[in-house]
Amino acid sequence: MSTPDAPELRPRYGQFSTALRFSVRDQTRNRLAGLLLVLFVPLWYLVMDAMASGETLDFKLYATGEVLHVDGGHLTLISAGLNSVTMIAGFVVFDAVRKALAFDRRLVFAGYRQSTLIGAKTLAIAAVATAIALYTALAVLFFWRPTTSGWCAVLAAFAVIALTYGALGLLLGVLVKRDLEGFFLIIMGGLMDTFLQNPLGNPLANKPILEWFPSFGPMQFAAGGAFGHTALWGHLALGLVWAASFSAVGLVIFRVRTRNRTRTPHPAEGALLPAR
């Protein structure tokens, strides 16, 4: 408890605001990810649109059982957007979390409250993931003009998949030893996950097994909103469950790995523990 007559001893920098600011900075300095966002997203849209436009595809909405006959180009743009978001959000968060792990451990050792650091990091990841989703959803407008509510559904789906793969990036960032393993898992995982949902050349699409993939919920929500004019909130929530699960596991591992393993408290060693 601080005494009111000693204002000069009050900490000058709040732990939460400092950690939030520097975590956002940490995650936005990844130049390769920025380049992917600016160049890869439009290029990927262009290629996918050229490949699939004009074809009519059957897409099953699981909530209603309805099979939609949709423009393959538009559906594939959603897949391409989801895929870009998985890769970029996953990559950005994985890279930043992994590189900062030893530093975060040092911060905790120096007295940073772990829960504050975790809260700030999570919020920073959510903000960065949402920004990536917003950009990717805006870029799709160059190729396709869905209705406003349709676009909002696509944006929401992108935001949820960005959170999911951001959370996966966090989990892998605290778990795997080398860069390559993490990148491989994120890229291959995201590619399989998002493109298996698309019936374009995939005999597995519309099969129940797809329900067990993270992008199932967001893809259903985006297609339902853009083509079926329904808002499948339950499916959007399913995507959020994936995001919450990945981040919960990731944050528990983060907590363990940045834990301050100082010896048990002893009166003489009180100062060793983070000052209250």
Next chain:
Amino acid sequence: MAPGSTPAPAPALQARDIHKSYGRHSVLRGADLTVAPGRLVAVVGENGAGKSTLLKILAGTLSVDSGEVTLTGTFGYCPQDPVLNAALTVEQHLRYFAAAHRLPGLDRGRELVRLLGYERYAQSVAGELSGGTRQKLNLTLALLHDPDVLLLDEPYQGFDWETYLRFWDLVDDLRTRGKAVVIITHMVFEQNRFDLLADLDDGRLTPRTASMEEHHVDA
């Protein structure tokens, strides 16, 4: 303690009979170390002698098999390999650790930057600093809260001569103000700078001067 003798000041750092093994490989076998406030001690050991293990135990990041470490006051630790965030500038590092230690300002941090002579890099990101400057920042972060006990792991590695001398000015200032400093190193250039040199050999610490009590290193 013999009756009538002046009571020694309470040690700032005391390790008693530390044992540590990894599986069947015994690294520390009854290491003792006592450091009084205002003293400077070097723990010297060859590669593989168990320096890192002892250091982690003293820092409290590794548990002991048996023995006890007690520490009085605040504690600062400078790791051998700089632990920094490549995306943040020197100034931002100071702010981050000021938040960690709940410091009222950056005065001490800026003073350390000046004392170690790298103030022109205040706005440079850590990822673009030279090895020596990274090491200076690494040391600055350990000293930021002006700890009572300071544990430095090979602190002057990569320092040029001028910085090496500045480093010793800094350490002298710390000692004058009653801070206990332990430097862990595989090589000591100037023995006379230290109050005590303790050789880590065969899992135990032995004072280099023969007059000391057997196997118990006091400073």
